[in-house]
């Protein structure tokens with residue numbers, strides 16, 4: 001049976017990630033991150049393929065699907081679901097919350113009409129919460145892709161969103 005282009009692409013991306021980072025336990029997160037970067041998320045097919053390529057008791061390399069799903073679920077930068085072209089990560093921890101974070105979060109949800117973890121129908125935006133990113137002194141804080149915004153006000157939100165295609 002000829003593999004569909006999607007399956008082929010997933011296999012190739014997984015292969016390249018493993019060639020680059022190896023099969024050791026320490027390599028699992030870099031491998032999954034590489035896949036997430038290449039495909040925009042870590043689909044179930046990729047998890048199966050990572051397990052298939054890495055798990056080999058004879059070579060003493062181990063990977064279980066449940067372990068891989070656990071890693072993808074745990075880390076904010078990884079996702080089992082397709083995300084939008086731009087991902088907004090909003091810090092939900094107390095230091096940001098007490099300096100106005102709740103109002104920012106409400107404004108983001110209202111402006112984008114999204115709940116936590118959702119993606120807009122046009123696939124432009126995904127909105128997620130994240131834990132402290134170490135910038136508490138300039139809270140409230142949000143990240144749009146790799147861009148950091150601190151001391152964010154509700155009034156700034158439209159301007160911030162307009163910067164992205």
Ligand code: FES
Pocket residue numbers: 091092093094095096097131132133134135136137139141
């Ligand atoms: S609590 Fe928000 S960056 Fe630390």
